[in-house]
Amino acid sequence: MLNHRFLFALFTIVCLGQAGCSGGAEGGGRKTVYKVSGKVTMRGGPLIGATVAFAPKENQPVAIGKTDDAGMYTLTTYDPGDGAAKGDFAVTVMKIVASSSANADAPHGVDVQPSSTHGAKASKASSDGNLVPPEYADSSKTPLSFKVEEKDNTYNIEIK
Numbered sequence: 001m002l003n004h005r006f007l008f009a010l011f012t013i014v015c016l017g018q019a020g021c022s023g024g025a026e027g028g029g030r031k032t033v034y035k036v037s038g039k040v041t042m043r044g045g046p047l048i049g050a051t052v053a054f055a056p057k058e059n060q061p062v063a064i065g066k067t068d069d070a071g072m073y074t075l076t077t078y079d080p081g082d083g084a085a086k087g088d089f090a091v092t093v094m095k096i097v098a099s100s101s102a103n104a105d106a107p108h109g110v111d112v113q114p115s116s117t118h119g120a121k122a123s124k125a126s127s128d129g130n131l132v133p134p135e136y137a138d139s140s141k142t143p144l145s146f147k148v149e150e151k152d153n154t155y156n157i158e159i160k
Helices: 004-018
Strands: 036-042 051-056 063-066 072-074 087-094 145-148 157-159
Touching: 036 051, 036 063, 087 157
Parallel strands: 036 157
Antiparallel strands: 036 072, 051 063, 051 087, 063 072, 087 145
């Protein structure tokens, strides 16, 4: 069974690699960052324990957050919860589950809360254990793109 911290670190490395490691700083220092937060839902309920990464399309550092029990995330670039640099980002979402937990017949899926009394079932995890459809985990294929502006930014994400 893989350690969740190892998987988070691996996901971070993949995001950085796909983004071209463009984390250069302005004038030899840190780039100014702005608060970015939101909620991730899948099939109408909060997606718990997912990793959200803002992969830069320009020369900005990567920003990463993890969803809580309500599906809420806050991005971190340098210090916990500080936000993301101004600019355009491809946004990836990944939820790794242990193979024994990735059972589509499990009630309400794995950490996916139902939006109605009918319940929601999680799809089977891919071979790498990702519960989220694979296009959301690849910064070159993700359908998600957001622009961080010089303000507090709120971006809710619905995984289909």
